[in-house]
Amino acid sequence: MRLRIAAPEGPLYAPLLSSPAPREVVLIRTSEHHCAQLLATSQVEVAFLSPLAYGQASQTTEYRIIPASALALEGYTERVWLAFRPGLRTLRRCIVPAEAHFLPQALRLLLLELYDLEPELLPRAVTQEVDALHDADAVLSWNETHTDFPRLDVGEEWYTAFEYPLLLGFWVCRGEELPSTLPHLLLSLARSALPAIESVREASPIPPLPPRHGRIHWRWNQILADALQQTLTLLYYHGLVPHIREVTLWDASSP
Known part of the structure; x- marks a missing residue:
């Protein structure tokens, strides 16, 4: 078999x-x-x-x-990023990869725990952060990173918030x-x-x-x-x- x-x-x-x-x-x-x-x-x-x-x-x-x-x-791992639009003042809309199931929910719980934020999550095929940030305040990504964008390492922030x-x-x-x-x-x-x-x-x-x-x-x-x-x-x-x-x-x- x-x-x-x-x-x-x-x-x-x-x-x-x-x-x-x-x-x-x-x-x-x-x-x-x-x-x-x-x-x-x-x-x-x-x-x-x-x-x-x-x-x-x-x-x-x-x-x-x-x-x-x-x-x-566990901690800083450079695998999953939350990138922000430059000059951002508040977080209302966040693009998340359409193929993901758990990570968008993990991000929602993380933002609620650390910053008391509940942005609208918009599932979309994310190919480049730079394109996604034209339509939203932030993008959850693991395909591509741009160091000139403000960003958080999601693994690091999760470990800070929940200690596991x-x-x-x-x-x-x-x-x-x-x-x-x-x-x-x-x-x-x-x-x-x-x-x-x-x-x-x-x-x-x-x-x-x-x-x-x-x-x-x-x-x-x-x-x-x-x-x-x-x-x-x-x-x-x-x-x-x-x-x-x-x-x-x-x-x-x-x-």
């Missing part, structure tokens, strides 16, 4: 999916939201889900987290029998020599400030398990998920 796996498109997730898929794997690259739908309807055996998709699943659906590759931003990493995704399966080699197989899809944790240091700090720094988690660990539990609690508090789902891990001996 071939293993069907759904993973989100986009450069943000590319390091986790840069190697050729083995012959026994059918890898489906699609939108973040569609990944969740495919797993919920048993059209795939495994999907890369955000905390929001994991938390929104029916409580009767038995989901298990596969301890393999993952993606989380911004967990973007992890592998999930349903409660059914799957190959015992599944974690190894998922790890094999990642870029060669991708570290479990990647340190990031600001290359061009603004004197006299010291360089900012952070970490990217590319593999599931206890830090991410704790971050998921806290994220699910936050999403529940704001009415974005109907319940606080348990953080349940998959293992080969418990199909």
